[in-house]
Amino acid sequence: SSQVPRKLFGEIRSPSYPKPYPNNNISIWDIHVPEGYVVKLTFRYFDLEPSESCFYDYVKIKADKKNLGRYCGRLGSTTGNHPGRKNFVSKGNKMHLAFHSDFSNEDNGTVIPYKGFLAYYQAVDLDECDPNNAAEEDERPHCQHFCHNYVGGYFCSCQAGYQLQGDHHSCKAQCSSELFTEASGYLSSPAYPQPYPEDLRCNYSIRLQKGLSVSLKFLEPFEIDDHQQVHCPYDQLKIQARGREIGEFCGKESPGSIETNSNEVDILFLTDESGFSRGWKIRYTSEKIRCPQPVPRDQFTIIRDLQPLYQFQDYFVVSCKTGYNLMEGNQKLLSFTAVCQADGTWHRSMPRCEIVNCGNPTDLTNGAFRYVNQSANNNYQSEITYRCNEPYYHIVTGTGGDRFTCSAEGTWVDQDGQVRIPACLPVCGKPVNPITELER
Amino acid sequence: ILGGKSARRGSFPWQALTGIHGRGGGALLGDRWILTAAHTIFPKGALENNVSLDQLAEEANVFLGHTKVEELHRMGNHPVRRIFIHPDYNPKDEHSFNGDIALLELKYPVSLGPTVLPICLPDTTNTTFYADGRMGYVSGFGVEKNFISNDLKYVRLPAVAREKCQSWLDSKKRDIPVVFSENMFCAGFLTVKQDTCQGDSGSVFTVLDTASGRWVATGIVSWGIGCAEGYGFYTKILNYLDWIKGIVGED
Numbered sequence: 071s072s073q074v075p076r077k078l079f080g081e082i083r084s085p086s087y088p089k090p091y092p093n094n095n096i097s098i099w100d101i102h103v104p105e106g107y108v109v110k111l112t113f114r115y116f117d118l119e120p121s122e123s124c125f126y127d128y129v130k131i132k133a134d135k136k137n138l139g140r141y142c143g144r145l146g147s148t149t150g151n152h153p154g155r156k157n158f159v160s161k162g163n164k165m166h167l168a169f170h171s172d173f174s175n176e177d178n179g180t181v182i183p184y185k186g187f188l189a190y191y192q193a194v195d196l197d198e199c200d201p202n203n204a205a206e207e208d209e210r211p212h213c214q215h216f217c218h219n220y221v222g223g224y225f226c227s228c229q230a231g232y233q234l235q236g237d238h239h240s241c242k243a244q245c246s247s248e249l250f251t252e253a254s255g256y257l258s259s260p261a262y263p264q265p266y267p268e269d270l271r272c273n274y275s276i277r278l279q280k281g282l283s284v285s286l287k288f289l290e291p292f293e294i295d296d297h298q299q300v301h302c303p304y305d306q307l308k309i310q311a312r313g314r315e316i317g318e319f320c321g322k323e324s325p326g327s328i329e330t331n332s333n334e335v336d337i338l339f340l341t342d343e344s345g346f347s348r349g350w351k352i353r354y355t356s357e358k359i360r361c362p363q364p365v366p367r368d369q370f371t372i373i374r375d376l377q378p379l380y381q382f383q384d385y386f387v388v389s390c391k392t393g394y395n396l397m398e399g400n401q402k403l404l405s406f407t408a409v410c411q412a413d414g415t416w417h418r419s420m421p422r423c424e425i426v427n428c429g430n431p432t433d434l435t436n437g438a439f440r441y442v443n444q445s446a447n448n449n450y451q452s453e454i455t456y457r458c459n460e461p462y463y464h465i466v467t468g469t470g471g472d473r474f475t476c477s478a479e480g481t482w483v484d485q486d487g488q489v490r491i492p493a494c495l496p497v498c499g500k501p502v503n504p505i506t507e508l509e510r
Numbered sequence: 511i512l513g514g515k516s517a518r519r520g521s522f523p524w525q526a527l528t529g530i531h532g533r534g535g536g537a538l539l540g541d542r543w544i545l546t547a548a549h550t551i552f553p554k555g556a557l558e559n560n561v562s563l564d565q566l567a568e569e570a571n572v573f574l575g576h577t578k579v580e581e582l583h584r585m586g587n588h589p590v591r592r593i594f595i596h597p598d599y600n601p602k603d604e605h606s607f608n609g610d611i612a613l614l615e616l617k618y619p620v621s622l623g624p625t626v627l628p629i630c631l632p633d634t635t636n637t638t639f640y641a642d643g644r645m646g647y648v649s650g651f652g653v654e655k656n657f658i659s660n661d662l663k664y665v666r667l668p669a670v671a672r673e674k675c676q677s678w679l680d681s682k683k684r685d686i687p688v689v690f691s692e693n694m695f696c697a698g699f700l701t702v703k704q705d706t707c708q709g710d711s712g713s714v715f716t717v718l719d720t721a722s723g724r725w726v727a728t729g730i731v732s733w734g735i736g737c738a739e740g741y742g743f744y745t746k747i748l749n750y751l752d753w754i755k756g757i758v759g760e761d
Binding site: 247337435436459462463495497498499500501503504505508 | 518519520522523524537539540541617621622623624627628629630631647664665714716718719722724725726
């Protein structure tokens with residue numbers, strides 16, 4: 071009995087070959103090739119005493135705990151079982167060869183010199199990935215997902231989204247830190263629409279640039295383990311936007327479409343140790359975040375080129391009707407612009423328009439003014455007239471006359487738009503008691 | 511004022527009472543100017559004429575708004591900002607009152623009313639105001655019957671033709687000749703005791719312009735030989751309109 075060293079090829083000869091083999095001989099060879107190979111044995115020369123069922127002399131071949139046959143005889147013999155050019159291939163990396171010769175090789179008193187055999191073996195790569203090559207019938211596949219054979223071995227790989235585990239065989243869903251930065255895309259539970267694995271702690275993060283708002287749309291089918299009485303006790307799909315939870319979902323009714331109003335969305339998918347639901351799939355899109363439609367605070371406010379929709383980085387300009395001032399708090403503005411910010415708010419609040427007030431009219435020395443309009447205020451379009459203290463003074467006006475109007479610029483102006491007020495000049499030579507002679 | 515009457519309040523609202531070198535008169539122009547005679551500021555032959563105009567303005571007293579001297583004083587002085595003396599006036603020449611005209615600018619404009627109103631100046635083209643016999647009125651706080659008056663008086667006098675004025679002046683045969691220039695006119699009577707006198711200097715001779723219905727100052731009480739002994743002599747305002755307007759403005 072000899073252990074054949076682990077070589078990739080070799081030769082096995084019967085004892086004394088090519089001389090006739092001795093009688094009463096049992097020789098055993100255990101062929102062992104490296105792992106990842108199988109043994110392929112071929113007889114180059116085979117000459118043994120033929121007998122019925124190879125009772126006398128024989129070569130027995132065994133591999134993988136199975137008999138591959140018992141052989142004897144010589145080419146052309148009517149009895150025996152000559153292997154011919156048959157290839158003996160093991161399923162494993164071992165093959166057992168046993169030679170047995172009985173006490174004689176006489177045939178009708180004549181010694182016939184049987185030479186024995188010469189066999190060659192070689193190590194043939196085992197394609198571990200071929201299920202037909204399984205050593206045992208109930209042997210499990212070598213790889214859970216993908217098997218890759220190479221000479222002398224094989225390795226496994228996994229589907230996208232799965233990670234090969236330490237046993238180099240099984241694949242576990244890899245979804246704990248999935249990051250999405252494109253403007254739109256798809257995300258789903260592992261293996262969707264096939265049932266999702268158990269014991270998942272998936273975290274899908276959508277991170278877009280500021281100013282964008284993510285919209286989620288659930289596709290069909292939507293199926294997450296649930297319970298009729300208790301809300302999502304087994305598996306949960308949680309959606310968070312900017313750290314704030316939007317909702318927790320399970321069941322078979324799709325959540326439909328969700329507007330997150332955020333550029334940062336996290337989707338957590340937690341599963342327990344069992345279940346057979348098909349999972350979920352989301353198509354996400356993004357658009358510039360929207361700001362509220364600007365609305366004037368009063369009827370004197372004008373929003374230039376009002377648009378039906380305002381989004382991030384859009385702006386609007388506000389002005390007032392003639393005779394009104396733009397006011398922000400107590401401050402008068404020359405202009406106003408508001409920009410839609412990344413968080414969907416306007417960077418300034420809508421201002422208001424206040425009627426222009428010209429203030430008190432300039433007092434006229436040696437005269438006075440009176441309001442023409444009933445309201446008697448100093449607001450835009452109010453009117454006053456100046457007069458002098460007659461008969462001692464007379465009024466001298468510009469070409470614009472003595473009537474002044476509160477203008478849109480906040481000044482009192484005459485009919486010619488001039489701000490200079492009239493003057494009261496002395497009336498000369500008009501005594502109240504002129505000399506009148508009575509006596510003649 | 512000799513031979514005159516007491517003025518009612520509101521009849522001569524332009525009348526000013528001045529106190530610079532003794533009592534004098536003046537007339538309100540506009541709401542901040544007093545027209546008066548230069549010699550009330552720089553008397554002829556006075557020793558203290560070396561004082562500056564600024565100093566004189568500081569010390570000048572001007573009263574407006576009443577016919578009674580006591581009331582005028584009670585009502586208070588109107589401070590003077592500046593004094594303008596006509597450049598033709600020569601205080602050292604005691605023979606000539608040519609250029610006897612001055613303007614006082616008040617510091618603060620006065621509020622006009624029934625008792626304070628300005629006098630008008632004549633139109634440059636109208637010379638009829640000086641025609642022989644043209645009646646005018648002069649008011650003043652000057653001497654009346656040897657006593658200085660405490661009330662405003664007025665007298666009605668006719669303007670006199672230049673020849674008559676000169677003729678009368680020539681007849682007086684004074685040792686010291688006095689110039690009757692073209693910038694003067696005379697008014698009054700030779701025998702009627704109605705005239706202006708000391709203390710009336712600076713007051714204005716006024717006539718009623720019937721076309722406009724306004725009283726117009728045509729002269730300034732300037733000089734005379736005694737009082738009510740003949741004609742009185744007045745600065746002819748018509749000849750000084752450009753000078754006046756140049757100072758007070760076109761208003």
